[in-house]
Amino acid sequence: MKQFYKYQKRFLTTEQAVWTSVLSSRWRHLWKWVPRLELNTLDFTNDQLCVDFIHEFLAFQGKHYLREFKLTIDHDGLNSEVYLYKPCLGKVLDMRKLERFQFQVENKFGAIDDIDDVIRTPLTLSACEALVCLKLHHVSLYELVSLSLPCLKIMYLEDVVLPSDAAAEALISCSPVLEVLKICLSKDDSVVALRVRSLSLKSFVLRRAEPFYARGRSVVIDAPKLERLSLMDYYHFRRFEIISKAESFKVDIDVEFELMSDNLWDYESF
Template sequence: MVGQKEAKHACFKGLRLRFKEDIISQLPDPLICHILYHLPLQEAVKTSVLSTRWRSLWLWVPRLELNSQDFTDLNAFVSFGNMFFNSDRASCIHKLKLTITIGEIDNDASYVSSWIDAAIKRKVQHLDLHWCGVSNFFTKPLKLYNSETLVDLKLSEVLLDDANSRALFAVSESRQRDLILTVPAATTTGEIVTTLHLEDNCYPNEATFEKLVSSCPVLEELNLIIHEEDTKTFRLQSRSLKKLNLVRAYFHFRSSDPGVVIDAPLLCCLSIYDYASESFIVNNLESIAKIDISLLFGSGVFDERKRSNVHSFLLGITRVTDMTLCANTFEIICGQYSELDLLPRFGYMSHLHVTSRISDLKWLPTFLDSCPNSWFCDYEKMISEEMSFPFVPQCMLSSLEYVDFKVRILGLAAEMKLIRYFIENSAFLKRLTLRLVGNSARDNYTLKELLRIPRGSTNCEVVIL
């Protein structure tokens, strides 16, 4: 009897296992690959030992993130890559990321080019190549001009020569001439790169970068991080670019004065962190919705040349509607314009965000007077010092509706003076937002001071966070 029960139990157990196995085995390959797509590479490869059903399924996953540091040696790294790219499968590769570290992997990495060629043939859409090294760059030719599907490209520490950039993103040699001479009004998604990320790459000359960008006729987003030792002037011309993020760190030694020139009429979002370029020029800007500026216009004393560079830059961005200024840039811009008629007018700007020292806020009326239609201002940082405001700008009398102090208010004399300036003089102010420190005694004192301030607008609401 006991033996029959054990046999029956074993039978049921076997049926349950077979039932589970049947459910998995009946899943279609695309669904299994979709599951593996969301697993780390190591976990996806481990599934190959489950059964013959799973032995090669991971090779069909349309995504690969390959890092040389995950392998014990060069042979293991190359062998694994060859197995993936040289398989007999005919499926597509949606996303490919290669991270190769100098020192662990040799410089003569011709296999990388063959892997990328294989990915291009399998219609890769997102390609990320990062060649990690202190002063080494990947120099093998990349035949990306054969791609008909690449829409997102990221290159880090790669040497781009003229052969690459001349026709880097042309769909094919037969269409290359058409793409260079004309910019199509619409392009099927995937035919040409729309997002480009370039980080610490090496450009032998200025023309190389210009050709690289111009070979992307439907480029919409560019993230450009310039290597700290690169002193060239970067000229960017694009009839399609909408979003640009540019980073150029400060460096002490240079043989020439670097700069940036942007000609992108459709640009609507611009972020600049550049403490190296002597000049920064924006031309032919039709409209720009948002700009975030951290500029020093080079090092050294402020002379007539720097003054001219600042003025030229401001003239190029007068159509901005939303502007963010860091403390250093605000000081540089306002420090030279003692006369109001010298500062360009920002007639389209409605939102101004300023990070400033209290000592520099003496220039605030001058700057606000050049923004007659501003209705929202906020302030990020203040340091306690005495200050004075000699006049009230036009926007405070006609359009300013919202003021937001991002810094926590301590109730110091300089802080209260600035708050009083806005509350008393803003005729159409609807809301002024403050953040207190959370100290009950100090906050109570600050609140009492606020209640004593007469309001220039009967609709003004003071919001305490």
């Protein structure tokens, strides 16, 4: 089993690991011990079957084996029931040794940008003591419970709805070793002033929201180790300020700053 565990972690997808169960009766349930679970809802006839599969897998393993989890929800824009995933995703994030968690949404009928009418999957984040990499796409983070991410180094938040400025700041500040941060602001969240304060951050990418919705937002960066900053896809910023950065600093900019004639807008350059 130990050799199978190592081989699956390096080479086999979840589907391939499941297929090994037909090779021998002794291997029938062996795949359930694998440390990585990678699923796409296209492999299931409906969302409930996918949710039941995840629950069964986690119940078999307990809280001590899963290291990596990736779920891709492929929406048809009509029949997906994303609310069903909240309980099982919460159980995944409660796995004690989970190191990588990735959740993303795709649309088989169009590009990612065409899924605005699809309801975002609700997700609760709390203490994830072993998590190193967190990548979320098209999620609503309305609940941040006793948040602690002491090992997190990589965080991607793409079209993730956050309830407030304080919640966005807390998500970053509770990650004391964070090095790579990527944010695509959502048009539906309540963040007006994005404050990026981190003593460990080295790379920060801020990508496109629709310009109409991004207009009026402000950004403050206080990251003394920041070496690379990327601003992309035409934001309209009310205010942008860098308080601290590394001495060696690279900036990639593709941004539109809208100048105003009155004193209602405060622009700061760097």
